[in-house]
Amino acid sequence: xxxxxxxxxxxxxxxxxxxxxxxxxxxxxxxxxxxxxxxxxxxxxxxxxxxxxxxxxxxxxxxxxxxxxxxxxxxxxxxxxxxxxxxxxxxxxxxxxxxxxxxxxxxxxxxxxxxxxxxxxxxxxxxxxxxxxxxxxxxxxxxxxxxxxxxxxxxxxxxxxxxxxxxxxxxxxxxxxxxxxxxxxxxxxxxxxxxxxxxxxxxxxxxxxxxxxxxxxxxxxxxxxxxxxxxxxxxxxxxxxxxxxxxxxxxxxxxxxxxxxxxxxxxxxxxxxxxxxxxxxxxxxxxxxxxxxxx
Amino acid sequence: xxxxxxxxxxxxxxxxxxxxxxxxxxxxxxxxxxxxxxxxxxxxxxxxxxxxxxxxxxxxxxxxxxxxxxxxxxxxxxxxxxxxxxxxxxxxxxxxxxxxxxxxxxxxxxxxxxxxxxxxxxxxxxxxxxxxxxxxxxxxxxxxxxxxxxxxxxxxxxxxxxxxxxxxxxxxxxxxxxxxxxxxxxxxxxxxxxxxxxxxxxxxxxxxxxxxxxxxxxxxxxxxxxxxxxxxxxxxxxxxxxxxxxxxxxxxxxxxxxxxxxxxxxxxxxxxxxxxxxxxxxxxxxxxxxxxxxx
Numbered sequence: 273x274x275x276x277x278x279x280x281x282x283x284x285x286x287x288x289x290x291x292x293x294x295x296x297x298x299x300x301x302x303x304x305x306x307x308x309x310x311x312x313x314x315x316x317x318x319x320x321x322x323x324x325x326x327x328x329x330x331x332x333x334x335x336x337x338x339x340x341x342x343x344x345x346x347x348x349x350x351x352x353x354x355x356x357x358x359x360x361x362x363x364x365x366x367x368x369x370x371x372x373x374x375x376x377x378x379x380x381x382x383x384x385x386x387x388x389x390x391x392x393x394x395x396x397x398x399x400x401x402x403x404x405x406x407x408x409x410x411x412x413x414x415x416x417x418x419x420x421x422x423x424x425x426x427x428x429x430x431x432x433x434x435x436x437x438x439x440x441x442x443x444x445x446x447x448x449x450x451x452x453x454x455x456x457x458x459x460x461x462x463x464x465x466x467x468x469x470x471x472x473x474x475x476x477x478x479x480x481x482x483x484x485x486x487x488x489x490x491x492x493x494x495x496x497x498x499x500x501x502x503x504x505x506x507x508x509x510x511x512x513x514x515x516x517x518x519x520x521x522x523x524x525x526x527x528x529x530x531x532x533x534x535x536x537x538x539x540x541x542x543x544x545x546x547x548x549x550x551x552x553x554x555x556x557x558x559x560x561x562x563x564x565x566x567x
Numbered sequence: 568x569x570x571x572x573x574x575x576x577x578x579x580x581x582x583x584x585x586x587x588x589x590x591x592x593x594x595x596x597x598x599x600x601x602x603x604x605x606x607x608x609x610x611x612x613x614x615x616x617x618x619x620x621x622x623x624x625x626x627x628x629x630x631x632x633x634x635x636x637x638x639x640x641x642x643x644x645x646x647x648x649x650x651x652x653x654x655x656x657x658x659x660x661x662x663x664x665x666x667x668x669x670x671x672x673x674x675x676x677x678x679x680x681x682x683x684x685x686x687x688x689x690x691x692x693x694x695x696x697x698x699x700x701x702x703x704x705x706x707x708x709x710x711x712x713x714x715x716x717x718x719x720x721x722x723x724x725x726x727x728x729x730x731x732x733x734x735x736x737x738x739x740x741x742x743x744x745x746x747x748x749x750x751x752x753x754x755x756x757x758x759x760x761x762x763x764x765x766x767x768x769x770x771x772x773x774x775x776x777x778x779x780x781x782x783x784x785x786x787x788x789x790x791x792x793x794x795x796x797x798x799x800x801x802x803x804x805x806x807x808x809x810x811x812x813x814x815x816x817x818x819x820x821x822x823x824x825x826x827x828x829x830x831x832x833x834x835x836x837x838x839x840x841x842x843x844x845x846x847x848x849x850x851x852x853x854x855x856x857x858x859x860x861x862x
Contacts, residue, residue, distance in 0.1 A: 304718070354677060359672075359677060377654075380726065382655070382677065383649075383725060383726045386680075386681075387718035387726075389685065390722065391717045393717075397706050397707075397713060399706065411703075411706045414706075422682055423683075423685070424594050425685075427678055427681050430678060431678045
């Protein structure tokens with residue numbers, strides 16, 4: 273299969289939905305502008321694409337998944353805006369563009385993040401997009417997403433990441449940070465697809481293993497790219513982790529072992545889909561794509 | 568009826584639930600501490616109490632409402648933490664105590680707010696508390712809360728409030744700010760109670776009118792107290808609105824007319840409950856209590 277075409281087609285479906293959903297301006301102009309600036313700053317929409325691919329792998333057949341999958345990108349965007357704030361990672365550049373607070377100031381950047389996070393839950397609870405998807409499954413999927421994003425998920429990872437800067441390197445701590453900050457929401461993305469497709473418990477379990485594997489691998493590859501990547505290709509400053517003394521896989525395991533770890537995670541993730549038909553081929557291909565990406 | 572006892576009993580039910588729900592620490596210690604510091608800083612729990620009173624007015628009979636009503640306080644607490652930030656209102660004092668960023672620093676204050684907001688949606692989608700409450704009603708109520716809190720609700724109000732500082736006083740703008748920043752979530756609180764009780768559309772409509780009325784009155788009274796109140800009694804700095812040139816009802820209408828406006832709003836709100844039995848007496852009494860409060 274042509275995985276690049278698949279990724280691009282799904283990305284376009286997500287972009288097109290997000291444009292339509294957010295275009296109507298019934299909010300203060302500057303808030304609206306800041307929300308859209310970050311939402312359309314050129315993300316790969318990998319979380320929504322994973323949700324769609326998982327939905328299809330679990331037997332889902334319609335486009336109904338697109339709005340709910342898109343909500344994942346809305347949450348991801350909020351997290352990037354807040355992570356970049358001066359009080360957090362203090363980053364000036366994101367996806368090759370000035371960060372939100374650089375363009376709109378801290379006040380609006382904080383509020384744009386708050387708004388996107390809240391609006392994501394409005395979208396995830398909007399039953400006007402439900403036809404074959406069951407409302408009770410939607411509630412269950414929303415719950416998974418909220419747990420993965422909250423104080424025992426993504427926010428815990430970000431808090432620990434910042435609290436651990438300049439501290440003694442510790443492999444358990446590093447794993448805690450990566451699993452909470454990145455893996456949890458990626459895993460919740462594929463779970464969302466499976467739940468909304470009405471996937472059986474054993475399918476959901478297999479999908480979760482896949483999600484945990486690719487989610488952690490995704491962050492290990494990110495760490496490697498931060499050392500080896502090209503600032504222009506990545507759209508953010510290479511070497512920034514070392515500069516802020518962040519704990520990373522390369523800093524604790526070295527580049528070569530980090531590469532082996534990510535390969536093993538991806539290979540195990542693909543193995544966990546053994547019981548799935550060729551409908552799961554996009555999930556398999558995406559796993560390999562994430563391993564070999566350059567940005 | 569003894570409204571003070573009613574308010575206190577319901578407040579205790581909410582406090583007791585929130586203690587149990589958040590006590591288990593499976594998050595970074597400082598994040599956990601900051602979340603609980605603000606959550607238990609002595610709020611009156613007026614939004615949850617309104618949700619419970621509305622649930623009872625609409626025929627709800629069980630304690631099942633308490634967890635979902637409590638989620639409103641979790642959202643309210645997030646909004647206070649973020650509103651107090653240096654990049655927002657830059658307040659040092661809240662409910663008589665140092666604000667979150669004064670105690671924990673900006674990084675943790677932002678993350679504690681993010682975590683509380685997200686966790687509120689985890690709580691609102693947690694079906695383990697549902698027995699007689701329908702899951703589809705829970706999803707509907709969650710949707711109302713998210714709309715009232717998001718970019719076309721509370722966040723819009725806060726954004727416009729800050730963007731309007733030092734601008735030419737404008738009654739329409741003032742109403743926009745108050746309706747979005749305060750009224751929307753108070754109205755959503757009583758709607759949540761009605762929806763979870765399975766209230767009919769005409770009941771929901773009446774409850775919404777009541778919510779809009781008391782929600783706006785609540786903020787007008789807040790504006791008056793900011794001018795006339797006592798810093799110690801209120802637990803926050805009196806006169807702070809005038810100092811930052813905030814648009815308020817007293818600054819645009821004068822104290823006397825502001826008082827008349829709030830009285831009329833409360834009286835209309837009570838009238839909109841005409842079709843309700845004595846089960847709605849707590850809602851009626853709360854309206855009068857909000858009008859006559861001193862903090």
